[in-house]
Amino acid sequence: MSQRGPDPFPPEGVDLDHPSVARVYDYLLGGTANWAIDRVFGEKVLTGFPVLKSVAISNRLFLHRAVRHLMRLGVRQFIDIGSGIPTMGNTHQIADEVAGDSKVVYIDNEPVAVAHSRYLLEKHGDPKRHAVIHADMRDPDGLWERVGEAGVIDFDQPVAVLLVAVLHIHQPGHDGADVGPQSVARYRELMNPGSYLVVSQVSDEGVPPEVGQKLVEVKELYDASSNPVVWRKQSEIRALLGDFELVEPGMTWTPLWHPEESGPNSPELDFASPEESVIWVGVGRKP
Numbered sequence: 001m002s003q004r005g006p007d008p009f010p011p012e013g014v015d016l017d018h019p020s021v022a023r024v025y026d027y028l029l030g031g032t033a034n035w036a037i038d039r040v041f042g043e044k045v046l047t048g049f050p051v052l053k054s055v056a057i058s059n060r061l062f063l064h065r066a067v068r069h070l071m072r073l074g075v076r077q078f079i080d081i082g083s084g085i086p087t088m089g090n091t092h093q094i095a096d097e098v099a100g101d102s103k104v105v106y107i108d109n110e111p112v113a114v115a116h117s118r119y120l121l122e123k124h125g126d127p128k129r130h131a132v133i134h135a136d137m138r139d140p141d142g143l144w145e146r147v148g149e150a151g152v153i154d155f156d157q158p159v160a161v162l163l164v165a166v167l168h169i170h171q172p173g174h175d176g177a178d179v180g181p182q183s184v185a186r187y188r189e190l191m192n193p194g195s196y197l198v199v200s201q202v203s204d205e206g207v208p209p210e211v212g213q214k215l216v217e218v219k220e221l222y223d224a225s226s227n228p229v230v231w232r233k234q235s236e237i238r239a240l241l242g243d244f245e246l247v248e249p250g251m252t253w254t255p256l257w258h259p260e261e262s263g264p265n266s267p268e269l270d271f272a273s274p275e276e277s278v279i280w281v282g283v284g285r286k287p
Contacts, residue, residue, distance in 0.1 A: 018226035028056035031087035065261035071098035082166025140186035158194035203280040244284025
């Protein structure tokens with residue numbers, strides 16, 4: 001599975017000595033913003049767990065469906081935290097399929113993701129409706145302040161905060177402990193009533209036994225790299241939404257969340273059952 005990487009001169013601050021979760025994810029989605037070290041790691045993971053490519057695509061399609069559904073519910077503002085490298089349909093592109101008045105702020109801590117997002121928006125974006133911020137999700141207050149400074153989001157109106165495929169990346173605090181749930185709780189506090197929180201996270205609960213074993217092996221590979229990961233139980237993922245009211249159909253696997261919102265050219269996925277998608281998802285509304 002050969003793939004040409006991006007320009008050989010990466011943005012300042014890019015670590016090419018270790019694979020990057022964002023760049024490996026881009027590779028799994030068929031993107032080109034990845035380097036040889038990312039592709040080698042991606043192929044190593046796919047050798048042991050070939051369905052992982054479908055897992056990544058299914059998660060991306062969930063993002064698309066969530067954005068379409070929220071747009072139909074009247075949401076017009078999106079804060080995409082851990083947005084990653086622009087690959088396979090971005091939040092503002094999907095939103096604009098429904099209505100052309102959405103506003104989107106992308107946030108990531110990966111220099112390649114930020115650089116490519118800025119390049120895309122410079123060519124095809126609207127500075128009044130779109131922005132890209134280089135920030136760390138572990139600093140919710142600082143991140144929220146940066147979003148306000150961008151001048152795109154009106155915090156007096158509801159927003160949708162997207163935490164899609166980012167929370168299973170270990171988010172260590174000063175003591176090394178994962179602060180992902182703590183950060184999410186603060187984002188819930190910062191959001192105004194009527195806002196929505198979108199979450200997707202790998203779960204090793206409720207999957208077929210052979211898939212569960214593959215997840216153990218995948219975790220070992222990532223933990224041995226510079227990007228350790230965290231798998232959570234379904235109840236732990238539900239807890240990330242706090243007291244938010246679940247949008248139907250509630251918590252479920254990626255292929256089962258509003259499949260009617262799929263785009264006309266959505267690819268076929270290589271799953272024998274929805275549980276093989278291994279990503280547990282949900283959308284909650286702040287009362």
